[in-house]
Amino acid sequence: MAEHSNGGRTAIVIGGGLAGMLAVTALAGHVEAITVVERDRYPQGHAFRKGVPQARHLHILLSGGQRALEELLPGTVAALTEAGARSLYLPRDILTRTPTGWQRRFDERRHRMLSITRPVLDAVVRERALRAVAGSTTRVEVLEATEAIGLIGDAGRVSGVRVRSRDAGPGEPTERTLPAALVVDASGRASRAPQWYAALGRTSPHEETVDAGLAYATRMYRPKDPDTAPDAGVNVPGWPECPRGAAYIPVEDGNWLLTLSGVRGHHPPTDEAEFTAFSATIGDPYIHELLAQAEPLSPVHGFRDTCNRRRHFERPGALPEGFLVLGDAACTFNPVYGQGMSVAALGALAVRDTLAGGGGLRPGATAEAQRAAARAVEPAWLAAVGADRPYADGQDAAAGLGERLSTWYLDRLFARAAVDRVVGDAFRDVFCLTAPPTRLVAPRILLRTVLLPRRPGLPAPPTAVEGA
Ligand SMILES: Cc1cc2nc3c(=O)[nH]c(=O)nc-3n(C[C@H](O)[C@H](O)[C@H](O)COP(=O)(O)OP(=O)(O)OC[C@H]3O[C@@H](n4cnc5c(N)ncnc54)[C@H](O)[C@@H]3O)c2cc1C
Structure with missing residues (x-):
């Protein structure tokens, strides 16, 4: 130096x-x-x-981030777990609602997310x-x-x-x-x-x-009866027809965080009563129903940038x-x-x-x-940015053909990943940052995504784990 x-x-x-x-x-x-x-x-x-x-x-800390953290500071994942971080395997421990239905609950144990307060x-x-x-x-x-x-x-x-x-x-x-x-x-x-x-x-x-104009609002909860608390977190992301989403995920000390989100014109409120009401307007009522079995522990906090x-x-x-x-x-x-x-x-x-x-x-x-x-x-x-383009406006938002194609393909792949273990593996590898995006266009994944007919997801949040 x-x-x-x-x-x-x-x-x-x-x-x-x-x-x-x-x-x-x-x-x-x-x-x-x-x-x-x-x-x-x-x-x-x-x-x-x-x-x-x-x-x-x-x-949440993705598996790709955990790997990097372990290389930098060995033993940190264990220390976070010791401090109360919840280990959530995808897709088993996070029930996800896609525009076409609920994702199947495969027991893969390839990707563990850590959930803990900042x-x-x-x-x-x-x-x-x-x-x-x-x-x-x-x-x-x-x-x-x-x-x-x-x-x-x-x-x-x-x-x-x-x-x-x-x-x-x-x-x-x-x-x-x-x-x-x-x-x-x-x-x-x-x-x-x-x-x-x-x-x-x-x-x-x-x-x-690339600004999707999304805002967050978050509140901490505790299930009234820990014995009947859900056995998995829940994620209902927004989609173009319903650009409001929610994630209800356990953190340390038996508490849960509910984050509501929405793009421009759909920003979640920070008023407590309106916050609860907003949770009933997302793409599925399941999270709103779970709130009846939980008590709030904090005010609602918003975030816009x-x-x-x-x-x-x-x-x-x-x-x-x-x-x-x-x-x-x-x-x-x-x-x-x-x-x-x-x-x-x-x-x-x-x-x-x-x-x-x-x-x-x-x-x-x-x-x-x-x-x-x-x-x-x-x-x-x-x-x-591939996923956010459809929501973005402004000078930098104009997408080239390549990016529009990738948004179309990702949309189709996301729907397929909900029901198809092979495509789901690839999707999770890339979104958990353990594989390069080229994994999504490997011949096997591309063919399954483009050629197989669209199939709906499950009609209700799955209780049974598949392949355990
Ligand atoms: C609403 C929201 C939810 C998120 N959820 C996730 C998630 O689920 N998973 C995930 O991986 N990431 C998430 N992120 C992103 C994550 O918060 C950031 O990527 C992460 O905090 C980046 O770390 P950082 O150290 O760069 O910045 P920060 O964590 O923001 O730290 C910046 C530090 O710099 C200090 N500082 C600032 N200015 C000065 C100054 N002039 N002089 C001295 N000190 C200064 C601040 O006090 C602070 O300590 C989320 C972000 C937001 C906004």
Whole structure:
């Protein structure tokens, strides 16, 4: 790694959330010291915090993300399970309603999703990441209640961060600069990297957006009688004729999260009575019926900024030396596909492997690592924007023939996957981020999807598991 004036062999990670902690893990052993700059103070216990407002909503960790997390921080899946994460095998433990009926409940055990509230997940990952780096040659320091407010350097190189302390004592300076040879932006979906670029005299990286205009509203419940609680989560995604959806999924401590969603004109309300009423207007009454057997534990929380947005920091010339962008700061997804955390893990793993394989942080290594992280994002991006095009509007929404074809094909494949184990396997492999999208167009899958006649799904939520 190139030494830099005053920055030495040090790195600053902006944002001590999930991607930030995984960035720390990826950099361990490659720098002498890492400073994590986190705007919030971490709460005691597992309370929600302001810097991660999406944390009140349902978060599932896909099997592809679990694999990446295990490679970065071995033992984390077991630690999450120990902390109460629910293991849900697809499709056995999530009953899914498709436009043509309910998905069959195959007992495949190929893909396990983890369901746990975000504060618990983040605390487990943070504790393990900081412990792992403490056992390496890299020193780490976390500056809580400290906000990054700009980059220092010039158009060609980032050489540090301007920070503002949020709880400086009387007479203490609130602003200062922290020099570093490498700055990682992991500040999430509200990242100000484009504005910071402008202040350095750089143009913003190319940005793509596909916005289905979806909004979320979430409330926590507990079944009144745990013995009669459903034995599986339930997912009723919206579809063009009924663009309102819901997912009712167990989390730790015997609680369940109900997330309602809807595109423009169908946003779920945050008023409690209206929220319950909205749950009766989705594509199937089953979830609404289950609510009669549960008591609410929380108010309703809403969330509106759910657009797919990708900033192409990996393109030639889009990244100054000494800068790297990971997690939501680089790419956010419509959350209904449950991909963001998994992609953060896959991106961090790509960075770690690039550094390990290429002799560490030599000049040019960050651009290479950014390209590797972008490749890790690609499958999830294609899946999300392919599925969202029919709902999107705006300048960037015009789909080419290839994308329209892929939306038509995915729609047909999704219907087939509900009733066909072979197609279902391929669908789940790709959507759980364990196989590339090309798996969906393998000859066997393509033929079954295109040639076999459409068959409806089951008429009611299946109670029996098939092939157990
Ligand atoms: C409603 C909703 C539901 C979702 N559901 C799922 C799901 O089911 N599965 C899934 O995998 N993903 C899901 N996601 C995506 C997931 O939340 C994100 O992909 C993930 O949190 C990205 O991690 P991150 O570290 O990049 O950002 P964040 O987790 O948002 O962390 C950013 C951190 O940076 C800090 N920060 C911000 N600005 C500054 C600053 N200027 N200076 C210092 N610190 C700063 C914040 O305080 C925070 O700690 C969902 C997203 C939404 C919106």
